[in-house]
Amino acid sequence: MSVDFKLASLDDLRQALDHKQVSATELAQTALQEAQRLQDYNIFLDINESATLAQAQAADELISKGQQGRLTGIPIAHKDVFVTQQWRTTAASKMLETYQSPFDASVVESLKQAGMVTIGKVNCDEFAMGSGNQNSAFGACRNPWDKDAVPGGSSGGSAAAVAAHIVPFSTGTDTGGSVRQPASMCGISGIKPTYGTVSRFGMIAYGSSLDQAGIMGRRAADLSDILDVMSHFDERDSTSLQRCGAVANQSGRVRQAFEHAQQQMQAQGDKPLKGLRIGVPKEWFNPGLSAEVATAIEQAISQFQALGAERVDISLPKNHLAIPAYYVIAPAEASSNLARYDGVRYGHRSQHYKTLEEMTARSRHEAFGPEVQRRIMIGAYVLSQGYYDAYYLQAQRVRRMIAEEFKQTFTQHCDVIMGPVAPEVAPNIGANQQDITHDWLADIYTLSLNLAGLPGMSIPCGFGGPQQKRPIGLQIIGNYFTEGQLLAIADRFQQHSDWHLRSAEV
Ligand code: GLN
DSSP states (O other): OOSOOTTOOHHHHHHHHHTTSSOHHHHHHHHHHHHHHTGGGOOEEEOOHHHHHHHHHHHHHHHHTTOOOTTTTOEEEEETTBOOSSSBOOTTOGGGTTOBOSSOOHHHHHHHHTTOEEEEEEOOSGGGOOSSSOOOTTOOOOBTTBTTBOOOSSSHHHHHHHHTTSOSEEEEEOSSSTTHHHHHHTTOEEEEOOTTSBOOTTBOOSSTTTOOEEEEESOHHHHHHHHHHHBSOOTTSTTOOSEETTEEOSTTHHHHHHHHHHHHHHTTTTOTTTTOEEEEEGGGSSTTSOHHHHHHHHHHHHHHHHTTOEEEEEOOTTGGGHHHHHHHHHHHHHHHHGGGOSSSSSSOOOSOOSSHHHHHHHHHHHHSOHHHHHHHHHHHHHTSTTTIIIIIIHHHHHHHHHHHHHHHHHHHTOSEEEEESSSSSOOBTTTTTTOHHHHHHTTTTTHHHHHHTOOEEEEEEEEESGGGOEEEEEEEEESTTOHHHHHHHHHHHHHTOOGGGOOOOO
16 A cells, blocks of 8 residues: 555545555455554454455445445444444443344444445443443553553543544444543544434443444544434434434435535635634533643634634533433433343353342343443432432433523523533543542533433544643534534634644554
């Protein structure tokens, strides 16, 4: 290969493939080699070289016949909570260590149909529970910017695979921040769309009313093409939306909104973002936020202002209630979703039991990690008779109040909200292990969106930590169904900055 594809955009890759400067097979082989070379980072949980190369060959055949689409032959890695027929699906749990799905998740299927080539399945927190990818039964994943740091979680392997240049794109899931947080800590772009726009069929359930698939890559503009393919109605998911406002939820929706927003911006000359009101919640800039993150966020917002946007100081007084509400609702749903792993139907079965009850109890005890067991116990407790009203029902009320607060804010004050993704840069692997609530509290800026079902993204905007090596992300939150607009706004920032083009040396 004569061209260096490390920082290539989707357009660059498309052109190189179409002009036969590189083949899909060569791209896939390079990705597989890099995955192998960077094993120390513990990014991949399963590789199936022949399945990858067969997909790449099929892509090359389409290209040679001139029948390619925009994504044909482009490599992608999938978070190991999307079930796949040709790769093991473990959800980073011993419970599913040997699980092989008989079908592909809807997201995997859509991207495969669009011609993308799966490089493998990537590490994450067990059943997506965590914020640092340290809760994986197969070991922590490392951050390509700094091997001592976590990559963020729970979709840590997804973000690390892109940051380490193994793949240009990866899927993730976001129940309370798991696309935005690792994207932020690995210096790449990631978006979690509006709840219900991407099918959850075949996505291993954690908190079903919160879970939503997302996509990561270097550039916001590129994500619009891929999210566009992922977003469509799917009757196999009971919460999949058929319409998004007046618009049908089908391929083309995100891309059209993105292009429309881009055209409007272009028409405004050197103030492309004129008319955009950016809400900045005053509660988010408190002593809990590290100074270096606050500075990077403020600088990024100033840059948006230089592009014509208006800054509006807003207040979200109920937002901090997201932590207690989420950490009641998510475990409640998890305890119900994970009840299916009983040693009978799926996964691990203990060898040591006398009764049926003992078999279930031992299987679950042996195969679930400590954080998963903790969440199941909390969930079972808050759903139990006598506590349901006090905890679960109350949390649902708070959830409604948080959604209402966002609704009022978007109706009255601003078009988007900007702020940090996490209070600090990526912590060291192993830090804060004694205090389990540290990670929970660090979710303060991300959880409320999932409770409300809103879309949000993270784009790189600076560095901090030891030797200024660890990336910082800016969070951009929009009203329902504004993924296309969010990506266009982020793209505009990226046209005037190069944070997304900084490269980790691995
Ligand atoms: N950190 C949150 C949790 O542990 C969110 C994880 C996620 O979005 N999957 O639940």
